[in-house]
Amino acid sequence: MQIIEAAGELISFSGYWAVSLNDIGVRCGVTNAAVLHHFGSKEKLLMAVLAHRDEVNRIALATGLGVERADLYAVLPTIDLSMICAAMVRRNAQQPEIVRLYALLSAESLDPHHPAHEYYQKREATAISTFASAKAPGGNSPELARLVLAAMDGVQLRWLRNLDSIDLVADWELASRRILSGS
Secondary structure: OHHHHHHHHHHHHHOOOOOOHHHHHHHHOOOHHHHHHHHOOHHHHHHHHHHHHHHHHHHHHHHHHOOOHHHHHHHHHHOEHHHHHHHHHHHHHOOHHHHHHHHHHHHHOOOOOOOOHHHHHHHHHHHHHHHHHOEOOOOOOHHHHHHHHHHHHHHHHHHHHOOOOOOHHHHHHHHHHHHHHOO
């Protein structure tokens, strides 16, 4: 777990390509060989970082929505999209380094040769499908889900650039009201 956490921290500040196995090993007080022994490659370590963060975030989302982790995907269609997004944003406001990790990797993985390229394609499709399954005023659709996801990403990027002066939760509440209720 220490290697995964260290890799996530380093990548969130420098990006995947700029971080070496040596950097991660030094942060953990182990050799490159030890890192490779546990993960096999830098690419597999990156996938372990993303899988770990996804699981932690799924648990936090379930908690934020007051549902059991095992029931999360079954109950999402019964919950308002605005509530799902608000729970996600409240969680993200507490972890700017994780939001930065996902933002940096999302941009880097636009390159089809990036090891997280396919992961981010699947992640976006899953997010859109999940958002499209939730309740929304006037009905929901993949188009609305895509716009909500894009707005959430945009609000979070502005926040990352101005952590001291932007209230992520307040900005998202305003954007959400405008997008989801038209007011």
